[in-house]
Amino acid sequence: MESRLDYIFAALADPTRRDILVTLLEDDMAVTDVAEPFEMSLAAISKHLGILRRAGLISQEQRGRVKWCKLEPDAMRDASIWMQSFGQFEAVNLDAFEKFLSREMPLIQGRSET
Amino acid sequence: MESRLDYIFAALADPTRRDILVTLLEDDMAVTDVAEPFEMSLAAISKHLGILRRAGLISQEQRGRVKWCKLEPDAMRDASIWMQSFGQFEAVNLDAFEKFLSREMPLIQGRSET
C-alpha cells in the first residue's frame, strides 16, 4: 500500500535532491553534469536520481552512453494538491512566494514571472 | 544546515503521519484519541506526533494529564510554496483538486469548498 505520496515526500525530504530538482529547472542534464556541483561521489548522485525517478519527479532517457535527466514537475501535482487541502492559507500568496524565492532559491530568480 | 523543509517533507513522507494530520483537520485531540484508530502502540503514535511537532505541523499543549494536539497548517506554507515554484501546472486546478480529494480523502469531502 505504498502511496505515491510516500515516494514524493520522501524524495523531497533530502536537500541534495531538492537542489538537484532546482538545478534541473534550468535544463535537461546528463548525470555527470547533475553531479558536478556536489561534493559527493557520482554513485551517490546516481542513487539520488534513482529515488527522484522512483517518485516520478524526474525521467531519464539513455542516449548513447549518456543518460539525460529531465524534470517532471507534474509529479508534484498530487503532493501539492494534498498540501493545499490543508490550506488555511490563501491558495497562492504571491508576495510570500516571491520573498521565499529570493531567500531560498536565488539561482532561479528569473523564473518567478512564469 | 537542517532546513525546515527537511523536517516538513520527512514528516509528510509517512502515511500514518499524513493520516494523523487528516484526522486533526476535524478537531483538536488528545494523544490517546489520535492513536485510537491506529493498530499501533501508543508509544509509536507518540513518536509520530513528536516528528510532526518537530516539523511544526502540529502543536501540543498539556492540560492536566491530557496533551492536546492541534493542527498547524501554516507550517505547510513554505513547503507548499516551494513546490509551487515547480508549478508547470496551473496554480490550483480545482477540477483536479476535487477529483483528488474524493479519491484520496473521502473523510473530509466537505472541506473542498473552503
Place this chain on the structure above:
DNA sequence: ATAATGGTCAACCAAATGGTTGAATATAAC
C-alpha cells in the same frame, strides 16, 4: 491512600537511508 488513566522514556530490533569505495558494463574516441 490506592488505583486507574494519559503519556513519555529507554532499551531494543529490523529495515531503510545516505554515503563510501572498487569492480563492471557499455559506448565513444583515438
Place this chain on the structure above:
DNA sequence: GTTATATTCAACCATTTGGTTGACCATTAT
C-alpha cells in the same frame, strides 16, 4: 584495438526510522 568516458552495481558502513515492550511519572478518580 586500446583507451577514456558515462554510469551503474555490489559490498560495506554508520545513522536514522518505525516499530515493539516494560518501566516510569503525573494527574485524576474512587
